[in-house]
Amino acid sequence: MTAAIRPCWSIQDSKALYNLKGWGAPYFQVNELGNVEVVTSDAAIATKPEVISGAVSDKYDSTVALGQPLDLAKLVSDLTNQGLQLPLLVHFDDILADRQRRIYEAFADVISGCGYPQPYRGLYPVKVNQQRHIVEAVAEFGQRYGFGLEAGSKPELAIALTTLQPGDGEIVCNGYKDRNYIQLALMAQMLGHRAIVVLENIRELDVVLQVANEMQVRPLLGVRAKLWERSNGHWSQSVGERAKFGLNTAALLSVVERLRQENLLDCLQLLHFHIGSQVATVENHQRAVLEAARIFVHLADLGAPMAYLDVGGGLSIDYNGSKSAAHSSCSYSLEEYARTIVATVKEVCERHQVAAPILMSESGRATVSHQSVLIVDVLGISSVGATTVQVESGTAAVVHRLAQLQDRIPRTSLLADFREVGELKHEALKLFSQGNLSLQERSQVEQLYWNCCQRLWDCVQNSAADNPEAIGLRELEPLMATMYYGNFSVFQSLPDSWAIDQVFPVMPIHRLDEEPTESATLVDLTCDSDGNLDRFVGPEGRISSVLPLHPLNGDPYWIGVFLTGAYQEILGDLHNLFGDTDVVHIRRESHGYRVDRMELGDRLTDVLGYVHFDGEEMVEKFDTTVEQACLGGTLTAEGASWLRRTFRTQLQATTYLQ
Ligand code: PLP
Numbered sequence: 302m303t304a305a306i307r308p309c310w311s312i313q314d315s316k317a318l319y320n321l322k323g324w325g326a327p328y329f330q331v332n333e334l335g336n337v338e339v340v341t342s343d344a345a346i347a348t349k350p351e352v353i354s355g356a357v358s359d360k361y362d363s364t365v366a367l368g369q370p371l372d373l374a375k376l377v378s379d380l381t382n383q384g385l386q387l388p389l390l391v392h393f394d395d396i397l398a399d400r401q402r403r404i405y406e407a408f409a410d411v412i413s414g415c416g417y418p419q420p421y422r423g424l425y426p427v428k429v430n431q432q433r434h435i436v437e438a439v440a441e442f443g444q445r446y447g448f449g450l451e452a453g454s455k456p457e458l459a460i461a462l463t464t465l466q467p468g469d470g471e472i473v474c475n476g477y478k479d480r481n482y483i484q485l486a487l488m489a490q491m492l493g494h495r496a497i498v499v500l501e502n503i504r505e506l507d508v509v510l511q512v513a514n515e516m517q518v519r520p521l522l523g524v525r526a527k528l529w530e531r532s533n534g535h536w537s538q539s540v541g542e543r544a545k546f547g548l549n550t551a552a553l554l555s556v557v558e559r560l561r562q563e564n565l566l567d568c569l570q571l572l573h574f575h576i577g578s579q580v581a582t583v584e585n586h587q588r589a590v591l592e593a594a595r596i597f598v599h600l601a602d603l604g605a606p607m608a609y610l611d612v613g614g615g616l617s618i619d620y621n622g623s624k625s626a627a628h629s630s631c632s633y634s635l636e637e638y639a640r641t642i643v644a645t646v647k648e649v650c651e652r653h654q655v656a657a658p659i660l661m662s663e664s665g666r667a668t669v670s671h672q673s674v675l676i677v678d679v680l681g682i683s684s685v686g687a688t689t690v691q692v693e694s695g696t697a698a699v700v701h702r703l704a705q706l707q708d709r710i711p712r713t714s715l716l717a718d719f720r721e722v723g724e725l726k727h728e729a730l731k732l733f734s735q736g737n738l739s740l741q742e743r744s745q746v747e748q749l750y751w752n753c754c755q756r757l758w759d760c761v762q763n764s765a766a767d768n769p770e771a772i773g774l775r776e777l778e779p780l781m782a783t784m785y786y787g788n789f790s791v792f793q794s795l796p797d798s799w800a801i802d803q804v805f806p807v808m809p810i811h812r813l814d815e816e817p818t819e820s821a822t823l824v825d826l827t828c829d830s831d832g833n834l835d836r837f838v839g840p841e842g843r844i845s846s847v848l849p850l851h852p853l854n855g856d857p858y859w860i861g862v863f864l865t866g867a868y869q870e871i872l873g874d875l876h877n878l879f880g881d882t883d884v885v886h887i888r889r890e891s892h893g894y895r896v897d898r899m900e901l902g903d904r905l906t907d908v909l910g911y912v913h914f915d916g917e918e919m920v921e922k923f924d925t926t927v928e929q930a931c932l933g934g935t936l937t938a939e940g941a942s943w944l945r946r947t948f949r950t951q952l953q954a955t956t957y958l959q
Contacts (some may be wrong), residue, residue: 310816318817318849319808320842323622324864328396328671330370335814337861338370339674341395341889371887371894374811377676377859380885385899386955387678387859388789388882392435392866394897395889396672398442404616404664405446407639412660417643419659423448424473426614427457429665429867434886434898439668440464449495451475451663455482458489458496467493473611473661474498475525475546475573478505483512483520490518497609499523499573503552506559523571523609524548524556526596530589532577532615547574553596557603569605572597572658575613578666581626583633586615587641594649601655611661612642618670620804620864623842629804630842635667666867673866675794675882676810677787677823679850679858680958684783684819685751697742699729703749710756715770719777722753754781779835779846782820787860788958791825791832792876795862795869799831806838807848810861817849823860826958827877834862880908880956905952916952923948 312331316322321329321337332338373391380389401423408421425439427450439448449470450461461472462485472494474486478501489496498520500506513520527547548556560566576589590612601607616638617631626632633641642660650657692704703725710718729746732738738746757774758781764771789795797803807823825832839845851858873881880903888897906916927944930936936944 310814312814314816315808315813317840319806320622320838320840321806321808323624323842324619324806324838325622328393328399329863331813332370332372333814334372334374335812336372336374337808337810337813338372339376339393339396340370341393341399369889371889373674373676373861374859376887376894377810380896383896383899385883385885386902386957386959387676388787388794388957389676390673390794390865390870390882390884391676392673392884392886394438394442394672394886397435397438397669397866400668400671401439401442401446401448403635404662404667405448407635408643408660408662410636411639411643415643415647417647417657417660419657420447421639421643422470422609422659422661423668424451424471424611424661424663425449425668426451426453426663426665427460428453428871430669430870431457431460432870432884433460435669435672435866436460436464438886440469444469449473449661455485458482458485462489462492462494462496465494469494471609471661472496473523473571473573473663475501477501478508480508480512483509484516487513487516487518487520490521491516495521497521497523497571499525499571499611500548500556501525501546503548503555506556510559510563510565519565520568521570522560522565522568523573523611524553524569524600525573525575526553526593528574528576528589528592530576530585530592532580532585532589533582550596553600554603557600557605561604566604567606569600570607571609571611571661572600572607573611573613575663576615578614579617579628579631580615581617581628581630581632583637583641586612586633586638587645590642590645591649594646597646597658598649598653598655602653607655608658609661610646610658611663614663614665616662616664616667618666618864618867619842620806621838621842621844622806625842627842629844669866670864671866673870675789675862675865677789677860677862679853679860680786680788682783682785682819682821682853685755685781687752687755688748690745690748690752692745696745697729697732697738699725699732699738700742700745700749703729703746703753707749707753707756710753711760715757715760716773718753719757719774722750722757726750778820779822782822782847783850785819785821785823785850785860787823787825787834789825789882790827790873790876790879790957791834792827792829793873793879794882795834795865796872796874797868798834798836800872802836804836804838804844805834805865806863807834808861808863809850810859812851812858815851817851819850819852820847821850822847826879829876832876875908875911878905878908878912878956880904880911882957883955903956905954905956908956909952920949920952 316331328340330338404423447470449472451473452458452461453476486496486498498509509520525547527549560569574593580586597607597610619631620629623630692700712718733743758777761771761774791799823834835846837845837848883902884900886897888895927941931941
């Protein structure tokens, strides 16, 4: 469907159309060539603040400037010339560093501004993106701010204790635990890490006491409280009093008593809670922190030397850039978030004359979302444009009726017209199924149906937005949109868009000085009707079922999906055996950028291996079939040789289209 062309289109129009500033600032903008560019700070130039006996002083460098922008379209062109293939996941390490800096500074500024007596210690929850390069980069950049790692399982703890150096930030051990998990945590402690075992349920205490006794280690312990306060977002049902993790009040009290009996109450130092991800309002955070702070001071009153309050994750990302309380958005700033936590804890501790804790947060999305961009190339399009249909006499009556209706649209009511169009199509289907409509007539019905829909849609577009008829026919919008075939798998690269209707900002990364005249939907390669993107960020963050795109012109057309760094890489699955995409990690240099790491995506043999097909065995089977065809005389020796070679090459190729 082609919208009316406006006389002159500017880059500013493109920015507003995709609400780029809303969700992309300060990292993404458009340059004068009409390409998206990435603005990063150079992580390497940030100076390391002094670390005083494990606590970071506030002498951090707050003057880290954003550096020279990097043209994303040019970068993709360079990388494909170097042999990387699309779809491509690009990680920007400097954005990651900048996110950590901003989170740290938000807390550090409030802490120094209000005279809070303890520092902030950020924790990166490894589960949000466990890719080695990401965790190592988090540890590298986070060292200057005292960042630690949060683990939720044994493998994540193994990552944490081998990535951080003793003396770096804390390792907070969450999730259900068995003997081995606790052993690993205490081993980390023996090596000089501050590894805190957070009790998720009361049964874990027996195991901890037993393993600690065997290893002769006094454990560092925390408790996770089940708060009554819950978030109002997607995860609201998995938190609160019936949350699967955490201790209720009775269990908290019995942990204290048991530790007192065992003469280990001094080990209990941390209180943790997590009310869910993507918490929409700062008031929600405030109520949770207040409840937790009250529990904290009571635990301290009971004699535990409480030193840390870990407020979990939940710091939202503004995916649609509307700065609202919508699920895809975030209505508060990083500074408001930090101020809320610091001020609330300070007030409660002062009132109860309890020593204020070191404040920790486990911000996952807020740390890693911005640093990755998925680049998808468009393979082709499919549209349902209007075409003239000649209906000869002798053609089935239903075709004539549809042709007459087409000529009369619009009559008095668009909705009534639409209903009649649907009824006639339904009648035609019945006739076809009974054998009373030919294939040619069926083809005419199909085209006339789309012609009618097109006319109706044109009327909707020309009517006032609040016209009830137009509102009733909004469902025509995605139906009439042009389908753009993207070289990617939603299930592999953007699983949350399928699973929980997560909105990610999507826009072309070039040609932004041209008006995008097509209303489009973006479908993926999988043989699944769910394999598409149909919720897009529009002006001012409004969610639309269509995405404005440019008509294809014979050159590659690249679409970026932004803010994809959290959860997507690990939750992605192998639907249709589309595997990991190629991945590249980029770091800024003083005069350009450096490819820090390139990772080729899965080959056919890799994904086949995941489902237990052995590549070598498949080659043997293939060769046997080729041999039999040779013996049977249906294949020449030359043909056989080509088949063998080509099969081997194919098994080593990308799972995506080349
Ligand atoms: N901490 C815990 C215990 C979590 O379960 C989660 C994720 O849900 C996080 C931290 C990270 O949350 P977010 O990505 O919202 O910051």
